[in-house]
Amino acid sequence: MRRRVVILGSTGSIGTQALDVIKANPTRFEVVGLSAGSNRALLERQAAEFEVDATALGADEAEQLVRDVDADVVLNGITGSVGLGPTLAALSAGRTLALANKESLIVGGDLVKSLAAPGQIVPVDSEHSAIAQALRSGTAGEVRRLVLTASGGPFRGRRRGQLADVTPAQALAHPTWNMGPVVTTNSATLVNKGLEVIEAHLLFDVDYERIDVVVHPQSVVHSMVEFIDGSTIAQASPPDMRLPISLGLDWPNRVAAVGAPIDWTVPQNWTFEPLDDSAFPAVNLAKHVGRAGGTYPAVFNAANEQAVAAFHAGAIGFLAIVDTIQRVVEAHEQDGPLTRESLSAAEDWARAAADKLLAR
Numbered sequence: 391m392r393r394r395v396v397i398l399g400s401t402g403s404i405g406t407q408a409l410d411v412i413k414a415n416p417t418r419f420e421v422v423g424l425s426a427g428s429n430r431a432l433l434e435r436q437a438a439e440f441e442v443d444a445t446a447l448g449a450d451e452a453e454q455l456v457r458d459v460d461a462d463v464v465l466n467g468i469t470g471s472v473g474l475g476p477t478l479a480a481l482s483a484g485r486t487l488a489l490a491n492k493e494s495l496i497v498g499g500d501l502v503k504s505l506a507a508p509g510q511i512v513p514v515d516s517e518h519s520a521i522a523q524a525l526r527s528g529t530a531g532e533v534r535r536l537v538l539t540a541s542g543g544p545f546r547g548r549r550r551g552q553l554a555d556v557t558p559a560q561a562l563a564h565p566t567w568n569m570g571p572v573v574t575t576n577s578a579t580l581v582n583k584g585l586e587v588i589e590a591h592l593l594f595d596v597d598y599e600r601i602d603v604v605v606h607p608q609s610v611v612h613s614m615v616e617f618i619d620g621s622t623i624a625q626a627s628p629p630d631m632r633l634p635i636s637l638g639l640d641w642p643n644r645v646a647a648v649g650a651p652i653d654w655t656v657p658q659n660w661t662f663e664p665l666d667d668s669a670f671p672a673v674n675l676a677k678h679v680g681r682a683g684g685t686y687p688a689v690f691n692a693a694n695e696q697a698v699a700a701f702h703a704g705a706i707g708f709l710a711i712v713d714t715i716q717r718v719v720e721a722h723e724q725d726g727p728l729t730r731e732s733l734s735a736a737e738d739w740a741r742a743a744a745d746k747l748l749a750r
C-alpha cells in the first residue's frame with residue numbers, strides 16, 4: 391500500500407522538496423491533497439502533475455482539507471502560526487503529522503501536545519529529525535542533554551554594533567540552506583534557534599536546562615544527543631531537507647538515495663563554537679518564554695512575525711526585530727489558562743503591541 395500524503399504549503403521550500411521525494415518514489419507515496427497560501431497557478435500545476443483532486447488555498451481551507459481527505463500522513467509545510475488550525479485538525483483526525491511548521495507546536499504548546507498520541511508528531515525540522523534519529527540509541531532515562539546545532543546565519547561573528555545596518559538582502563543570504571524568507575530571516579536573528587529550543591522541549595520532554603545550542607557553520611551535523619555515559623550520538627549529512635522530509639513521510643523507515651551522503655574522499659572541516667548571546671540574545675529570550683509557558687511562546691512568535699514583515703518592508707532595522715520581541719514579551723501578562731480563545735487573544739494583543747512599537 392502506498393502512503394497517502396497531504397502536503398500543506400506545497401508551493402513553498404518544504405512543500406516542493408516533499409514533492410521531489412514523492413516523485414522519485416512513486417511506488418511508496420501517493421499525494422492525496424495539496425494546499426498553498428495564494429499561489430494558485432503553481433498549486434494547479436502541482437495538482438495536475440500529481441493527479442490530485444483535493445486542493446486548498448489559505449489556512450482555513452487547508453484545515454478543512456485535512457478533515458475531508460483520508461490520508462496516512464499530513465506534512466505541514468505552512469509558514470507561521472497560521473499553521474496551528476491545520477496541525478490541530480491533522481492530530482484530531484488521527485493522521486501522522488510530519489511537522490515542519492514548528493510555529494504551530496510552539497504557539498499551541500500543551501493544546502497541541504494534549505491532542506497528540508505518542509509518536510503521532512514526527513519532526514521534519516532538521517535538528518529535531520536528527521535528535522529523533524539519535525534518540526533511537528538509548529532510553530529516555532539515559533539522555534543527559536540535547537545539543538542543537540545552529541549555522542550562526544549570515545552574520546555569524548559580528549558584534550551587536552555591527553548588525554545595525556544589515557539589509558534584508560543580506561539577511562536572506564543564508565550560508566548553507568535555501569529556505570523560505572521567514573525562516574531564513576529567523577536564522578539570521580537566531581530567533582529560529584530560539585523557536586527550535588522550545589520545539590525540542592515540547593517534542594522530547596527535556597527541560598530547558600538540558601537543551602544547549604552550539605554554532606556549527608557547516609550545517610552537516612544536524613544535532614546531537616548526549617547520553618549519561620558520556621557518549622554523544624550525532625546525525626550528519628550534507629544539508630538537504632529531503633532527508634528529514636522523507637523520514638517524516640514514513641518514520642522510522644528510510645528512503646533509499648533520498649540525499650547524497652558525506653563525501654569522505656575530500657577533506658572535511660567541521661567546526662563548533664559557542665553562541666555569542668550578547669550579539670544574538672534570541673535563544674536566551676526564547677528559553678525564558680518557553681519556561682514561562684502558557685501564551686508566552688505565542689506572544690514571542692507573533693511579535694517576531696510582525697517584526698520580520700516590518701524589516702522586509704524597510705520600516706525597521708535588523709536589531710529592532712529581537713528588541714521588539716523582547717519589549718512585547720516583557721509587557722505581556724498571561725490571563726487564565728491556555729485555550730484556543732486565550733491563545734488567539736494573546737496573539738492579537740502581541741501583534742498590535744508589536745505594530746505600535748514598530749511604527750515609532
Ligand SMILES: NC(=O)C1=CN([C@@H]2O[C@H](COP(=O)(O)OP(=O)(O)OC[C@H]3O[C@@H](n4cnc5c(N)ncnc54)[C@H](OP(=O)(O)O)[C@@H]3O)[C@@H](O)[C@H]2O)C=CC1
Nearest residue numbers: 399401402403404427428429448449468469490491569570
Ligand atoms: N525550508 C526549509 O528548509 C525549512 C523550513 N522549516 C519550516 O517549514 C515551514 C515552511 O517553511 P518554508 O517551506 O521554508 O516556507 P515557504 O515560504 O517557502 O513556503 C510557505 C508555504 O506556506 C504557504 N502559506 C503561506 N502563508 C499561508 C497561509 N496564510 N495559509 C496557508 N498557506 C500559507 C505558502 O503558500 P504560497 O506559496 O501560496 O505563499 C507556501 O506554500 C516553516 O514553519 C519553516 O520554519 C523548517 C525547517 C527547514
Ligand SMILES: CC(=O)[C@@H](O)[C@H](O)COP(=O)(O)O
Nearest residue numbers: 515516540541542543577582
Ligand atoms: C534546515 C532547518 O532545519 C532550518 O531550520 C535550519 O535550522 C536553519 O539554519 P540555522 O541553524 O541557521 O537556523
Ligand SMILES: [Mn+2]
Nearest residue numbers: 515516517586
Ligand atoms: Mn531547523
